[in-house]
Amino acid sequence: VNIAASSQDQNFSYIPERSAWKLSPDAAYVHITGNETIGGIEYHWIPEVSVPLVADVSSNFLSKPVDVSKYALIYGGAQKNVGGAGLTIVILRDDLAALTPPKTPAMLSYAVQAGDRSMFNTPPTYAIYIAGLTFQWLKRQGGLSAMAERNLAKAKLLYDYLDQSAFFLSPARKSDRSLMNVTFTLKNPEFDADFLKGAKDRGMIELKGHRSVGGMRASIYNAMPVEGIERLVSYLKDYETAHA
Amino acid sequence: VNIAASSQDQNFSYIPERSAWKLSPDAAYVHITGNETIGGIEYHWIPEVSVPLVADVSSNFLSKPVDVSKYALIYGGAQKNVGGAGLTIVILRDDLAALTPPKTPAMLSYAVQAGDRSMFNTPPTYAIYIAGLTFQWLKRQGGLSAMAERNLAKAKLLYDYLDQSAFFLSPARKSDRSLMNVTFTLKNPEFDADFLKGAKDRGMIELKGHRSVGGMRASIYNAMPVEGIERLVSYLKDYETAHA
8 A cells, every 4th residue: 555645744634735646656546535534624626546546435425416437436334424334335437346356255346246236145225225215315405416505505604603713723724624524623622521511411412523633523414404503603602702 | 165965856855964964074164054044944953063163043043042152153144033134143253263364354354353342344333223122122022942932833833734734735844844934835836826916915925935946935033923823824724725
């Protein structure tokens, strides 16, 4: 594995520009993660590369339209925007299934799975059923373009407040901010526990950031209505007024 | 793979005696399937072998007590007696995880999965939740001993009727009959379609046998109450009286 680019120097808070990537000329593929839930950063562009592009889209699939023709393979767990954990979505270019290495276990072989229309084994039926209901719901919402607009508006509400706040900070680089996972910190981390307790009292849970970075994280996937964001911003305002 | 024993000579309707097995002395393990859903046969004994014994228990796990100490590894899909498809139960002897061959994909490595307490990946949470509810239900029923008694009584109702019938046949050898999947045929298969239609009219579906053997198959897993068997036997009687 060649790590072609990293933002470790700034705590994984941005996506290095394409021009800074040090790609191996003989790479079999380039792998990116469309949205990174810990730092709260997201690709808002598709990198141009001369080898197959593979993307983990677990945490932003179905949050916006995706031009699948730009990718050799995209894959993602269902548990963010699709349905229940235990189902994985894979979309791959037809010719790639044939590249399955010898001795690949059948369950992990795209050739076998594609050949059996994803039913080589008994598939996770309930998770597929729920995914079907989600797809129907997405259509009723106006499809992925409408979801993209809604997700942008939701995230903007929150980032706009954070950007003008003197009490809260938003660590992710503006151009790379995730629309799914909004990370923020309190300037004074001594308030962290109290802030989380107050949030819970107002019915807002799971706001604690990943243990590797600390701070806060608001996960606002498709299922989060704008009213949820409004309630959070309202709490941020109240909390800042009371403690700033 | 060495097929140590087979009942292909009689359409897979029995389990060859242990004394007839031709085992490889240097085998890594011996594999059996605890219950076979197509022919409708089931192990009511545990074979003695000198190498690790591995059993697929997908279709009779939790139908009766199991002495796990007799096996090196048992495994099964959850979708019969446990819960939703997409969850697999594996119980293996501690020392076997270390035998994972090099280059085994992490998702298929028992060493990795055991090391991470089955949470190497995001596990199929809903299927696990449903399995937990099933376990609680099993305890309320009196546990696996009570389930074994109930399953025996359920199957006996059906087999007893089939055994005295001159119209229906039960192809599986009596000593190997499955308590989970009761296979039977009509002496005159010309009645098959009519029989299935009549069953459907009485609210009994999925009675058609596997396409590879034809005939009928009543799957009477833990979730099937004795009333379901009584209704089926009542229909068999009525049908036989009307058509014999």
